[in-house]
Amino acid sequence: MKLFGSDIRLPFYSLLIVLLCHRVQAQQVYEPNWRSLENHNEVPDWMRDAKFGIYCHWGVYAVPAYNNEHYIQHMHNDSPDYSKLGTYKRHLALYGPLEKFDYHDFIPMFKGEHFNANEWADLFVKGGARFAGPVAEHHDGFAMWDSDLTPFNAKDMGPKRDVVGELEKAIRQRGMKFFTSLHHELNYTNVKMKPGWAGSDPKYAKLYGSTMKKEEWDQMWMDKCKELIDKYHPDVIYHDAWLEQVPEKNLQTYLAHYFNEAEKRKQDVIVTYKGEDIPAGVGMEDHENSNPKNIIAKPWLCDYSIGTGLSYSWGYTEGMEIRQPKEIIHTLIEVVSKNGQMLLNLSPKADGTFPDDQKEVVYKVGRWMWSFGEAIYDTxxxxxxxxxxxxxxxxxxxxxxxxxxxxxxxxxxxxxxxxxxxxxxxxxxxxxxxxxxxxxxxxxxxxxxxxxxxxxxxxxxxxxxxxxxxxxxxxxxx
Structure with a gap:
């Protein structure tokens, strides 16, 4: 039908074309499959220029301050053939049987009363870091951010502070990139269960993990990742090992969300992995506590803890031995010469302060970096x-x-x-x-x-x- 010599179907087709174009524009850049995710620039130039970062293992495990940050696992292993510095027996001697005092009972003692995000960020700057941040959740199921997904978080319990949020603000204000790490992929199978122990109580399922249905836990794993992205927009998300415990589709969905959100913000983001947890073209490989023998063509990351000695802890422990500035600088120099980037871990105390010996090491590392960093940064x-x-x-x-x-x-x-x-x-x-x-x-x-x-x-x-x-x-x- 024509009206005044015109085809009345034209406005309809024009509208259809506009809607189709809008739909194409609204489509996500990255789809949840490896082929699409490999189109992401896994190591942007800002990371290759930054070279050196600092992060911190700070959580409930700083309260018992014994053995290492895996205290929740070691305190539940009552096997006579399993020692780990006698953590189980020591726990019973100090706190009583697990039926009376389990890991969650440390949470009210984790007050962080002297935590100051600005002081932390200043320390990172003094140390010469160009990216920095906290562990967002370790293997103990306790989220260090203001989470709507679990009651076991630092805003609602313990310090009652949004630790990740406060540090994100302080770090970015000082011109550093914001880093955070997630280790919760191991949490579902991390704690031994026995009748009477809290790990067997559904009330504590979101902390200890094991009583949840696997599909529920998998969904919570992915939702926590997404929540961290949507609230804090990290420039780097570091993953510990054991990503094989996460269903591939959940992992792909989370990564697509991360990359798409970053695309909207014009943000060059990085996800790290270990071993073969994700394809090499998607993220940046982390070599924990080790350097390769030769130059690796693809830029890589390594992380070392300031803690050393018998327990080799990443979290604070009483009387812990620490690396000295010369070892840290020598390691960094070797890392950078082989096309790597280095991340140094610090270990704050339960009250939110850094021990004086750790601060002194950071100051000396920073003095070298601020004096001679031209041989490291941007190289x-x-x-x-x-x-x-x-x-x-x-x-x-x-x-x-x-x-x-x-x-x-x-x-x-x-x-x-x-x-x-x-x-x-x-x-x-x-x-x-x-x-x-x-x-x-x-x-x-x-x-x-x-x-x-x-x-x-x-x-x-x-x-x-x-x-x-x-x-x-x-x-x-x-």
């Missing part, structure tokens, strides 16, 4: 990660544009000639402009000779420098 790996000199000294390399950095872990010696065989006229692609030792005030020029067999530089006499944790030679090429 990329050289063609080789480093070498050992004729005097058996380790040297690691990084590069930034036409500038190379040779980082000696120990002082080479005053007025000695050192040959770096991997820095040849061919490998540095041209002539040298200068070689300087980075110091307290001015660059100290080093005499040098470049040839096809390597770079020979003469080390100047050691003068006052900001830190003796490692020594940086800046090599500028034309």
């Amino acid at each position: 990329r790996p050289f063609s080789v990660f480093g070498e050992t000199t004729a005097a058996n000294q380790k040297v690691y390399y990084t590069k930034k544009g036409k500038t190379l950095y040779a980082i000696f872990l120990d002082w080479p010696g005053d007025n000695v000639a050192v040959k770096l065989k991997n820095l040849t006229s061919q490998s540095v692609n041209g002539k040298l402009k200068s070689v300087h030792l980075l110091g307290l005030k001015n660059l100290v020029k080093c005499e040098n000779t470049l040839s096809a067999s390597g770079l020979t530089l003469t080390v100047p006499a050691k003068t006052r420098i900001p830190s003796d944790l490692a020594y940086v030679f800046k090599i500028e090429t034309e």
Whole structure:
């Protein structure tokens, strides 16, 4: 039918086209399948530039402060062949039988009365971190954010503070990227159950996990991930191992939600994984407590705890041994030379403060980073990660544009000639402009000779420098 020579169907078709276009625009960029999720940029440049981050294991486990952050698991293992520093027997001696005092009874004691998000964030900045944040939930089922999904959260119990939310605000205010981690994929099977123990009581199912139906727990796992994303928009979500316990579809649905929400916000986000938990093209692989032998082409992450020694704890324990600044800086240098990024874990006490010895380590690490960080931040790996000199000294390399950095872990010696065989006229692609030792005030020029067999530089006499944790030679090429 025509009206005044026009086809009245045209407005209808025009409307249909508009609606179809709107539907296409409304479609999500990422679908919940691996092929679609692999289109996500798994390691954006901001992470490759940042290099160093700090996070914290802080939770209910800081109250018993014994063995390590897996206290909830160890306190329930009454097997005579299972020791873990005698956690079960010690718990009974101090707190009584589990029928009377179980893990949830520590929650009212977890007050965090001195927790101050701004002080935490200031410490991270002083330490030289460019991304930072808290563990959002560990293997104990206690959420450190204001959660609508579980009553066992830090806003409703314990500190009665939105720890994740307060830190997210403080960290971003200081120009750092916001990091958080989730470890709750293990929680469903983490606690041994016996009649009379709280893990067998449905009232505590969302804390101990095991009495829930598996499909209910799987849904809660995914919903917690989504809630964390929707409330705090983290730049990085770190996952511990055991993601194989999560149904693949739930994992894919959560990741699609994360990436799509980030797309709306024009935010470059990262999800980390271990082993083969998710395909390599979707996230950033984490090497916990280990470095590869050589450069890895795809950028990677590693995390180390400040805690060391017998119990090797990530959470605070009384009398814990800690790593010293030199070990941390040396590890970071090696990591960066091999195309990695490093995350350092700190262990706050139950009251929300950091022990003085941990703070002192962070200050010294930060002094080196603020003084010599140009050899770390914004760099990329050289063609080789480093070498050992004729005097058996380790040297690691990084590069930034036409500038190379040779980082000696120990002082080479005053007025000695050192040959770096991997820095040849061919490998540095041209002539040298200068070689300087980075110091307290001015660059100290080093005499040098470049040839096809390597770079020979003469080390100047050691003068006052900001830190003796490692020594940086800046090599500028034309």
